[in-house]
Amino acid sequence: MNIVRHLSVFWGQFKIKIMESILRHRIHYHNPTIVSHHTVIWNYGYRWMDSIEIGKDVTIMPHAEIVVYKYNKNSKVEGKLVLKDKAVICTCVNIRAAGGVVILGKYSGIAENSVVVAANHSLSPETLHIYSAWDEVRTDVILGDNVWVGANSTLLPGCRIGDNSIIAAGSVVNKEVPQNQIWGGVPARKIRDI
Secondary structure, eight states: OOHHHHHHHHHHHHHHHHHHHHHHHHHHHHOTTOEEOTTOEEEEOTTOGGGEEEOTTOEEOTTOEEEEESSBTTBSSOOEEEEOTTOEEOTTOEEEEESSEEEEOTTOEEOTTOEEESOOBOOOTTSOGGGSOBOSSSOOEEEOTTOEEOTTOEEOTTEEEOTTOEEOTTOEEOSEEOTTEEEETTTTEEEEEO
8 A cells, every 4th residue: 555645646636626616616706696506516717707707596506517718728719608697507517618608598598417518629630639629610609598408418519599499308409599499309400489
């Protein structure tokens, strides 16, 4: 048994927990009306609070992970997160606001286990995909007001969902969804008007 190695692992995990607690505390301090479970992971640069805008009475449920990188080495496009009044992020939702903007409109919600990605890797046969630069043309995920995204859905870069629309559970959205419509499937297609 190597005690130095055990202490090193413990110290590394302890530093991560402390940093997560500090970042979560800052979100709550600057947004006193937010309702957010203590298991929500906030991952953003300490000096990047200006890249996070949270309205009144926003709810974020347990085990959500929210990443906001204003700057990153993979893209020149700034990352930003905007959660407007009464927005809801349910359990285990993963939001990646890096290399683009993620906006969740008033009274809009994203259901359990959904993924929202503001930027994706560009493709090149000469480059390892995981290390490739991010696409700087197709970015952002923007949800209007009163939008509902069903459980286990994926919203990809370039996705825009109009006011009062619904995305069926398990859908993959990669394009613009007009207002007052229900879309679903992989890839998502119009099901009907509301």
